[in-house]
Amino acid sequence: MKIGILGFGSMGKAHAYCIQNLPYFFSDSLGASIGAVCTKNIENAKKASNRYNLGFFTDNEDDIIYNDDIDIIDICTPNIYHYQTAKKAILAGKHVYCEKPLAVTYKEAKELSDLAKEHNVKCMIVFNNRFLSPILKAKELIDEGKIGKILSFSIKYLHSSALDTSKNAGWKQDKDICGGGVLFDLGSHALDLIYYLCGKFASVYGKSQIAYPKRKGVDGQEWQTNADEAFYMIATLENGAHGTIEVSKITTGANDDLRFEIHGEKGSIAFDLMELNFLDFYSVDNSDGNYGGTRGYTKIECVNRYPSPGGVFPGIKAPIGWLRGHIGSYHAFLESIVNNTYKSPSFDDGAYVQGVLECAYRSDKEKREVMISEL
Numbered sequence: 001m002k003i004g005i006l007g008f009g010s011m012g013k014a015h016a017y018c019i020q021n022l023p024y025f026f027s028d029s030l031g032a033s034i035g036a037v038c039t040k041n042i043e044n045a046k047k048a049s050n051r052y053n054l055g056f057f058t059d060n061e062d063d064i065i066y067n068d069d070i071d072i073i074d075i076c077t078p079n080i081y082h083y084q085t086a087k088k089a090i091l092a093g094k095h096v097y098c099e100k101p102l103a104v105t106y107k108e109a110k111e112l113s114d115l116a117k118e119h120n121v122k123c124m125i126v127f128n129n130r131f132l133s134p135i136l137k138a139k140e141l142i143d144e145g146k147i148g149k150i151l152s153f154s155i156k157y158l159h160s161s162a163l164d165t166s167k168n169a170g171w172k173q174d175k176d177i178c179g180g181g182v183l184f185d186l187g188s189h190a191l192d193l194i195y196y197l198c199g200k201f202a203s204v205y206g207k208s209q210i211a212y213p214k215r216k217g218v219d220g221q222e223w224q225t226n227a228d229e230a231f232y233m234i235a236t237l238e239n240g241a242h243g244t245i246e247v248s249k250i251t252t253g254a255n256d257d258l259r260f261e262i263h264g265e266k267g268s269i270a271f272d273l274m275e276l277n278f279l280d281f282y283s284v285d286n287s288d289g290n291y292g293g294t295r296g297y298t299k300i301e302c303v304n305r306y307p308s309p310g311g312v313f314p315g316i317k318a319p320i321g322w323l324r325g326h327i328g329s330y331h332a333f334l335e336s337i338v339n340n341t342y343k344s345p346s347f348d349d350g351a352y353v354q355g356v357l358e359c360a361y362r363s364d365k366e367k368r369e370v371m372i373s374e375l
């Protein structure tokens with residue numbers, strides 16, 4: 001399978017790293033390699049191709065999408081381009097691996113998920129956190145009923161990158177390129193994790209924040225901030241659980257701080273992306289007794305304990321990092337093509353999350369709780 005990568009910024013590089021290193025991490029590396037790369041600037045495409053051995057290079061995505069030697073289109077461009085590119089690729093019969101968020105409107109995202117089914121191609125959205133060992137462990141514990149009926153959750157995804165107003169805004173802060181603000185960029189991950197682990201949303205109540213209404217725009221000129229720098233939500237799930245979601249790029253001291261707690265009738269779990277090798281788990285089944293018995297949160301070590309065919313390298317006790325989620329995600333996508341199986345997170349999941357994002361923005365605008373059924 002030959003893959004064409006569109007966009008070679010931070011995620012283009014992350015995806016290229018994953019493809020080129022799959023044989024180390026999985027016993028079935030699935031025979032994929034990079035055949036082409038496209039960036040907006042041809043010189044950058046040439047440099048990237050030479051440095052990372054990416055095959056032919058171009059500044060025109062059509063050269064890749066309509067090339068018979070390319071089987072898979074990997075979309076790593078800014079959000080506003082995802083819809084058009086993915087649509088062209090699906091119609092050209094290519095499998096598509098697309099970065100989040102899937103599109104910038106629910107209508108576009110739904111159309112893509114419908115087209116993927118109609119044209120019988122495999123399409124996956126990159127919700128890479130799902131493939132981290134502590135998240136897979138959390139999913140296993142929840143599915144096995146270890147925490148019982150879920151009552152509540154809280155999730156935060158915090159960065160500090162928008163605090164420095166002396167810097168130009170990045171495209172992720174500009175609604176005209178990102179399609180939204182921090183809710184799109186970080187919120188898509190947070191909403192997906194709650195959807196994946198706890199279930200579907202019934203309603204959302206959202207409130208956006210712009211702390212710095214004036215800053216330098218993408219081009220360095222004085223600019224009026226046009227997208228949320230932080231977003232706060234109260235959500236109710238179809239199963240009755242209630243929870244809060246906070247995403248922000250104006251949190252002093254934050255790195256890549258994705259944390260959540262999920263509380264059930266029989267137990268609780270807590271995750272922290274900056275403490276990736278562990279999952280905290282509390283069970284009411286632990287015995288009480290003198291001095292508290294064995295009660296209390298247990299730190300489950302998740303490290304590189306992936307079941308076959310993963311966990312091959314590095315050893316099972318080795319610590320993992322953020323890239324391991326991307327590697328697992330890429331493997332799952334390629335596996336779905338080779339075995340002709342449906343694999344989540346598909347474009348259906350991408351469209352679902354896009355719908356919840358849209359409801360959250362609607363709620364902020366109309367200052368009311370919005371039901372997901374209003375979509």
Ligand SMILES: NC(=O)c1ccc[n+]([C@@H]2O[C@H](COP(=O)([O-])OP(=O)(O)OC[C@H]3O[C@@H](n4cnc5c(N)ncnc54)[C@H](O)[C@@H]3O)[C@@H](O)[C@H]2O)c1
Pocket residue numbers: 006007008009010011012038039040041061075076077078079081099100101126127128185
């Ligand atoms: N899943 C994750 O962990 C994660 C993390 C960061 C970003 N993302 C997503 O990845 C995507 C890319 O983000 P990034 O951080 O890599 O951005 P980036 O700015 O680092 O890179 C964007 C790349 O796209 C290229 N580009 C821009 N317009 C183009 C066009 N019209 N045609 C071809 N190439 C074009 C640029 O030249 C650049 O190489 C976004 O959708 C973002 O939301 C996902």
